[in-house]
Amino acid sequence: MGKRLVTMTVNGETAEVAVEPSAMLIDVLRDELGLIGVKDACGRGECGTCTVILDGKAVNSCIIPVMKAVGKEVWTIEGLDRQLGKLHPIQEAFIEYGAIQCGFCTPGMVLSAKALLDENANPTEQEVRVALSGNICRCTGYVKIINAVLAVAQRMKK
């Protein structure tokens, strides 16, 4: 069983990388592409910490075979500010509203928030809570995270 060369679009750029056919997306992103912003907390798709955006949908990269991402578009947290050349409004709001404590859940949380706002630019508080319900946080109690996401929605409306 050897590695094979595959191509995918990661954070807006073509990435050609050698992978084991049975590798999970998270391992390829972290170990082959150096994207340490994709965090590993459970390996079973049960906490959302490893969330990335694959073809526009938020998914748990620890249970996505890398082969599912071949030829597809993947966004990790690193893509957000690198693409814009500055912090994404969601990132700015997280900072401003105190939505970050230890920071370990933050990349996944921001991406879930982005996936929500890309689909629903004016969510209710309940919709925000549900959209983030697959991302565990043990530091913040989610309060300021929810506030930050609602604030971004307000701002992006204007």
Place this chain on the structure above:
Amino acid sequence: MWEEYLFPRSIQEALEILKSYKGQARIIAGGTDLILELKDRTRTVKCLVDIREIDALKNIEQDGEEIKIGAGVTHSQVASSMLIQRQATVLAEAASVVGSPQIRNQGTVVGNVVSAQPAADTAVALFALEAEAEIASGSGKNLVPLEKLYAGVGISKVDSTAEIVTCVRFKGLRGSQGSAFWRLAQRKALALPMLNVAVVVTLRDNQFEEARIVVAPVAPLPFRSKRAEDTLRGVPISPEAIKLAAEAAADEANPRDSALRGSAEYRKKMVKVLVKRALEQAIERARQK
């Protein structure tokens, strides 16, 4: 964990790959259950056959009265489908509470049936819709009622190394029908259910023409409480009738003691509560139409 990962472009191609691997290749859709089994080594496989690129499996389709959900359709797609929300409300509700948003984006409704877990949310709803599965294999296509697909807890009669469930299909709900899905769980996301109840009622004037009442996990597969359904057939709608049906369902249900999700005694009692609430809501919805 596997040596090869393939994307066939047609059902035929997929079946040929399965055949060539002689039981060592397996169908994968979303993989939310399968990947964990492979990680835990409760299953081994040489090749995974991903159905994602097969056009015939990608959609929710309406065919006359029938609704078909292709094997590649995710819980998210079903939850947000206007068609499903209107004509199979119980299924839309079930799909919207599976796992978490990430799991719903990846996992499929058909996969939820094939994983054969007794309380899988969308499977429970599909039972209430009297859904059938279309299965493609080397010997052609077969239409099989869902309840025939369960061999045991977590054990499907579908052999995913040799055949493919291409879709599930059911009759969309008509004007005189209402449905509801109720879940009892320890938290609102990322939780397996303590109890799932799915109900479809057909009303005529002020009577129950028919009711379908599904409860889980109280048996190795989603359980239709025929006793409860019988108490309602042809009976005028009343709180008393609902109460009797709920009691009958609780009587018939046999949940197990679970260290993680509640005692048998408690869950049996909750069957009555949930069936009552689901019936009340389904009736209200049928009447609103």
Place this chain on the structure above:
Amino acid sequence: MEEYSVVGKRLPLKDAAEKVTGRAVFNSDIKLPDMLYAKILRSPYPHARVVRVDTSEAERLPGVKAVLSKNNAPRNKVPVIFGEQKLFNIPLDKVAFDDKVRFVGDEVAAVAATSGKIAEEALKLIKVDYEELPAIFDVEEAIKPGAPLIHQDKERNIAFPMMIRIGDVEAGFNDADYIFEETFKTQAQQHVPLEKHCCVASFDSAGNLTTWVSHHAPSALHELLAEYLGMPASKIRVIKPYLGGSFGSKLDMHIEHIAALLARMAGKPIKITLSREEVFTATVTRHADTIRLRMGVNRDGTLTAIQSYVLSREGAYSYKKSVLGVTAGAIIRFYRCPNTKFEGYAVYTNHTPAGPMRGYGNPQAMFALESMMDMIADKLGIDPIEIRLKNLVQYSSLPECLALGAKKIGWTERKEPTKVKNAKKRGVGIACFTNHSGAAGKQRDYSAAFVKLNADGTTQLITGATDLGTGCNTTLAQIVAEELGLTLDNVAVTAGDTSSVPYDSGAFASRTLYMCGLAAKAAAADVKKQLLLRAAESFGVEAKDLEITGGSIYSKTDPRKVMTFSDITREAAENLSGGALAFLGKASCANPGHGDSLGALFTEVEVDTETGQVEVVKILAVQDVGKAINPMVVEGQIEGAIQQMTGYALTEDVILDPKTGKMLNGNFANYMLLTSADMPNVEVSLVEVAEPMGPFGARGMAEGSTGGVAPAVANAIYNAVGVRLTELPMTSEKVYKSLLSR
């Protein structure tokens, strides 16, 4: 409260951008050249002698570079962080890779290999002969003489007893008009830090050890490693990069010594990352307690006697005597009562060891105490807030917290439980809570800091503080900035590296902001003094005639006399006639005591009387935090504590296999902590009564509300449906059963 320019402001964290872009490097992101990966073999039995460990086949597996077991591991006891064995004369009880295993998950061997996969394969090749011993799981059974002994050097399964007597409880009970008695049970809880425990250890060719740790107390760990490894501390460097949460689970030496031993054996860097299941089952949990509480009360509601008997489940090893001490302290001194007796035992059982967890003995105590206060109020027909006010200790700021909260939640409207549709009933409850600022008198509690002045007038705070995500790298900088009249940007922070920062006892007991803040403030004041002296000399005035603001020094009497900090440093540098010194402030502070942070927690719940499900509709926390150095950070701490403790109250539990004591729900899927969809509506109100001993009046506050949630919820349930739950967590099944038997 004074107005400040930097202190008291809702400033974003200095490292927020690093975290939100995913650039922050945590231990698990560290990769060193030639690094090996280590895995630990764990006991499948709750209690057994380890007769023989044969690692020969594992050692032969290609890729395996080092194997540790009882055959070659040091036999000295593993020291614990607070040095409690020396302080309280309690013997250490753990040897790494011992002759005995004492819980399912206890360490038996460790392997370092070129990949994690190979290390795991190697574990399977290790042959262990166990001789199973009878296991004991129930504390009431374990404490009996003749029960199977878990630690051979003890006579019974008691890690230590704790007896405290004040006044005369018998007389107190005799005097009482009413006596109340109840047994409360609290469950073990898991911290669930999102970042799994991870450690990297590397020796250089001169035998110096560098280790990257995810740990609360690098300075203290530094000492423990030196002691355990038999090395001088000067040859050890402990680095704490970004840390992904801990809440107490990373306060002891769980893997750091193993990594170091393997690194020494293999001659290569070692990384150990625990699996999520290991984090759940093989680190520590909160202490599960059985508390028998008896209180004597006068007709008017004043307390005459408090008697408590507590069995605290230590599990297989005892990490912290102080947890039971805090439990005792809360029961004894939260309210004014002349007669109290506390009898407590830390009981060994064959379970995952109990250790420090946020709140540290307070949640258990307050669940019992604050539940019983409501029981008393109910029986005597006294308002629950009234009865607390009657018994408060004199100097408390609780009356203000209680009054504010009562108004906000609509306390006086709560009398009649409102009936909502579908057999759901609402109720309102309260509970008080307390928080110390550090552990003065109980643990080593001191902190040191340097403040370095750069040539351009900006500064560097060099602190032993440990930021766990708690924001202290920002709030401590705010303190320095305020002291020196600078903006936050002009204070950089060096922390988390024992080779460059001075000593700090560690992040526990809510001491970091308080103690590291005192040290930082004093170090900044020291620099300020040096600056003022230099400027005074330059202006030809006295230092007391000068003031500092906005990075400049002014003469109070002659406004034309102004020098910026960089003017002063340049003048000092250019003065070649000698006497010029680098501007360096230093301070070393011991905890002066004081600094209690009190508060009240109000909650509204909705009970579904048909299912027993309890929904927490709203939580209002009112806490006297002294001066909130950064209100946004302070609120975040309270909100986070509420997430943890609402789970403690209702859904979180370490569910154990009755036959093996093994945790059955050691994963995210089955450990029921709250998601964003479950989180109640939370409001935080900060009361700021300055603590004179604290930096700018601040108090240690981050653990306080942990004590208030469970009893407030229990009291609200009682208000809603008239049932009193005395066992945590208050699951829907338990509530349902209580409703049935009402």
